[in-house]
Amino acid sequence: MSTIITRFPPSPTGYLHVGGARTALFNWFYARHTKGRFVLRIEDTDTVRSTQASVDAIFDALKWLGIDWDEGPYFQTQRFHIYAEYVQKLLDSGHAYYCTCSTEKVEAMRQQAMATGGKPKYDGTCREKGLAKCENAVVRFRAPQTGTTVIHDVVKGNIVFQNAEQDDFIIQRSDGTPTYNFVVVVDDICMGINTIIRGDDHVNNTPRQIMLYKALGAELPVFAHVPMVLGKDKTRLSKRHGAMSVTEYRNMGFLPEAMINYLVRLGWSCGDQEFFTREELIEKFSLEHIGRSAGVFDMDKLLALNADHIKATPPRVLTPHLMPFLKSNGYAAEEGDYLDQVILTLNARCKTLLEMAEQARFYYVDTVEYDPAAAEKVLKPECLDPLNQLLRHMEPLADFSITALEKVFLAVMETTGLKLGKIAQPVRVALTGKTASPGIFEIIEILGKTKVMNRLQQAVAYIENRG
């Protein structure tokens, strides 16, 4: 097999949405899996809706996902001379012709065809006229009128279309601009794309494209039409289903690895495996196991996968992803042993980095604010005795390790006759402001003697004032 060459051709008319990201991922992973090449092409021929901001947003999203490209980015607006050349080729070989039928006239044809129960299509009025180039003329492709065109689709199998259904479609408008199906084919031929993986919303375009390949004497690429991603109500994914842009998921605290894992696993499988690292995906991704039916985007599953990835990511690898959230919460956090420990106590307790940053608050603030309900429920006068005893035992301690701390708590448990839970909860609220947190000994060890004693004293004062 020759080198696999895939491509991703986004239109820069907005952000990169999750559906687009998924097809980009399929193409990228397939190229990487086969040690082939991946080409990026920006389809910006719709000059009205295309913007530089969108181009930048798409690059940004691809970078976050870790998708790089071996060739490009190509911009279609810079390639009009190539399209013109190919139109001429088709004209010269008799595969295309000029047509001067007005849009009104063509529309009338359609109406009439519909009325008589026929297919709405161009009737070939100018087909044999041999018209020369002139003002307001479009260029039409001379499509075969009999026989069939079949797509040998890797995921859907053979899809057969009757050529009689197909009319002589336009490849160049009267203003000289080429049409979508035409430029795609020209580009894919020029760029040597031999494997096209795209959404199955394109299958109906494919017969026209195949006809163009044949007319141009080019070898057909392998087609793999992957099913769409739908929203919860099983309609095409759109804004009302929630976030669409992949970068929004970054802002919500998702790890790119989790996003990749989720998006690729949606519509593709590898036995019962659910969790994949990027490397595993490169190793295992194949076209054979792409499913044939559309899938529903499920936030809960994404969340669960994100939790799994957060748990599996070493602190130092997680740090750069977490840092923006720490900073935006105003913490003076920095990479290092302290943050490593913080992460290790939190990584099994949150589904997103946003949550993790929130839960890390008590590690970074100067004075903890008590959650009103927590203080009300836990910081009661009867806690004064155990808290004061703890303070007394800790005071002379040089070693603030977990083992040393456990001894301190044991001693207080004995003299007070209280169970660990009764002592740990007030300490927890004193140190974190909340009733839920990582293990009490871990927190104490990480926070260190000074902060712990200060916070315990603060709690004692709080209870005394309150009483």
Add this chain to the structure above:
RNA sequence: GGUCCUAUCGUCUAGCGGUCAGGACGCUGGCCUCUCACGCCGGAAACACGGGUUCGAUUCCCGUUGGGACCA
């Protein structure tokens, strides 16, 4: 309206003629436990329907119905 695709628990899916129809998310019962999580053990939950083909269909074929897409 025409064309095309599609159909296993609520969702993502395994299955590629003979399985107690498996896993994951979510839901749920329990265990662990200093709280919350994590983890572990268990539970409820699916082959859309109707015809064929076959000794035997979730699996192959044809319809129906549902869903989706594209063109208009």
